[in-house]
Amino acid sequence: MKKIIVLGSTGSIGTNALEIIRHSEGEFELVGISGHKNHKLLIEQIREFKPKYVSVGTKEGYEKIREEFPELTVYLGEEGLKELAGVKEYDILLTAVSGAVGIEATVEGIKNEKRIALANKETMVAAGPYINKLLKQYPKACIIPVDSEHSAIFQSLLGGKRDEVKKIIITASGGTFRGKTLEDLKDVTVEQALKHPNWSMGRKITIDSSTLVNKGLEVIEAHELFGVSYDDIEVVVHPQSIIHSMVEFKDRAVIAQLGAPDMKLPIQYAFTYPERKVNEVIEPLDFFKLNGLTFERPNTKVFKGIELAFRAGRIGNTMPAVLNAANEAAVDMFLRGKIKFLTIYEILERAMERHIPVEIESVELIKKIDKETRNWVYKEYER
Ligand code: NDP
Ligand code: MG
Numbered sequence: 175m176k177k178i179i180v181l182g183s184t185g186s187i188g189t190n191a192l193e194i195i196r197h198s199e200g201e202f203e204l205v206g207i208s209g210h211k212n213h214k215l216l217i218e219q220i221r222e223f224k225p226k227y228v229s230v231g232t233k234e235g236y237e238k239i240r241e242e243f244p245e246l247t248v249y250l251g252e253e254g255l256k257e258l259a260g261v262k263e264y265d266i267l268l269t270a271v272s273g274a275v276g277i278e279a280t281v282e283g284i285k286n287e288k289r290i291a292l293a294n295k296e297t298m299v300a301a302g303p304y305i306n307k308l309l310k311q312y313p314k315a316c317i318i319p320v321d322s323e324h325s326a327i328f329q330s331l332l333g334g335k336r337d338e339v340k341k342i343i344i345t346a347s348g349g350t351f352r353g354k355t356l357e358d359l360k361d362v363t364v365e366q367a368l369k370h371p372n373w374s375m376g377r378k379i380t381i382d383s384s385t386l387v388n389k390g391l392e393v394i395e396a397h398e399l400f401g402v403s404y405d406d407i408e409v410v411v412h413p414q415s416i417i418h419s420m421v422e423f424k425d426r427a428v429i430a431q432l433g434a435p436d437m438k439l440p441i442q443y444a445f446t447y448p449e450r451k452v453n454e455v456i457e458p459l460d461f462f463k464l465n466g467l468t469f470e471r472p473n474t475k476v477f478k479g480i481e482l483a484f485r486a487g488r489i490g491n492t493m494p495a496v497l498n499a500a501n502e503a504a505v506d507m508f509l510r511g512k513i514k515f516l517t518i519y520e521i522l523e524r525a526m527e528r529h530i531p532v533e534i535e536s537v538e539l540i541k542k543i544d545k546e547t548r549n550w551v552y553k554e555y556e557r
Pocket of ligand 1: 181182183184185186187188208209210211212213231252255269270271272273275293294295296320321322373374375376377378379437
């Protein structure tokens with residue numbers, strides 16, 4: 175039996191992970207969970223799964239949980255996430271919090287020599303070079319990607335040797351606004367941007383999908399996870415989201431992983447790798463219900479997210495952390511109705527222009543740059 179801690183158990187990935195564990199027939203045991211503001215759901219999860227360790231984001235939630243479950247070890251806030259990841263008795267840490275707040279807990283999990291099932295892409299974007307250095311220092315720790323594209327690449331890479339890879343092809347649904355012009359996007363509302371055609375996800379990543387910044391972050395994530403140069407990463411729009419990504423080898427063989435657009439498979443695979451397990455909640459893909467698989471070039475003139483990420487990634491060092499922080503602040507403001515949709519790109523561009531990148535030598539440095547960038551964005555755009 176594998177012991178699992180889920181950071182962000184109250185979120186979209188988190189609840190999918192709990193569904194996998196619920197139907198794993200004793201394969202997995204949930205020993206720790208964390209939520210931020212939704213302590214109501216967190217309490218329901220404690221009642222059902224009886225974990226030993228819990229972390230919660232608010233004082234109110236902390237007190238309620240302490241009162242109802244006096245025997246439980248309860249942690250609080252950002253420090254609490256770190257403490258939870260630092261607990262000894264578990265095998266796999268699923269990092270499914272949203273945003274750069276996941277960095278320190280991931281670092282703690284690596285130092286704790288655990289398997290990290292990484293959903294939290296912002297960690298790899300903002301701190302990739304640092305995380306990779308740390309993985310070398312702690313060779314018993316490893317990262318298995320959960321992001322569907324990266325899980326697909328990870329699985330496809332098993333079809334050849336690393337030095338035989340020609341390029342990585344990341345598929346993109348194209349988002350809610352595929353086919354729209356800049357004029358169409360000028361006045362789109364939050365509700366429109368939150369309607370994703372294929373995937374049901376948290377609010378932040380759904381907006382990132384509609385700007386294609388999500389795909390940009392995934393390009394940087396792929397570069398950091400698989401060590402492939404930016405020249406050998408390509409994005410292809412595939413609106414049906416059935417092919418989750420591909421690897422082209424030097425003999426021109428292309429190996430892909432296909433599946434229904436559902437995160438349960440990549441989550442479970444990150445738990446079971448190198449094995450595969452039956453789980454009744456994972457739906458099979460029915461080819462006879464598909465109306466074809468199509469492909470197109472992303473419209474990078476309208477959706478600047480991919481190009482901006484390539485730019486940040488190629489500059490490297492702290493630039494991707496700035497892109498990520500500016501994006502988190504911009505999406506937060508868009509969701510609160512403070513800025514227009516296209517202003518998100520303007521913010522990313524301006525934040526990058528004013529930043530002079532330096533080498534990432536510590537998590538503290540990333541945190542400092544992250545905070546400084548957010549503060550600048552709020553100061554410039556919040557009214
Ligand atoms: P959600 O918004 O649905 O969930 C986020 C989780 O993180 C919740 O449990 C939330 O707690 C918690 N959280 C939010 N802010 C904080 C904070 N400041 N401190 C601690 N915990 C916090 O997001 P998703 O599940 O959609 O995404 C999670 C991560 O997985 C992201 O990094 C995303 O990019 C990545 N991902 C998601 C995919 C998806 O299909 N959803 C696909 C691929 C990657 P609460 O709700 O209690 O406030
Ligand atoms: Mg993805």
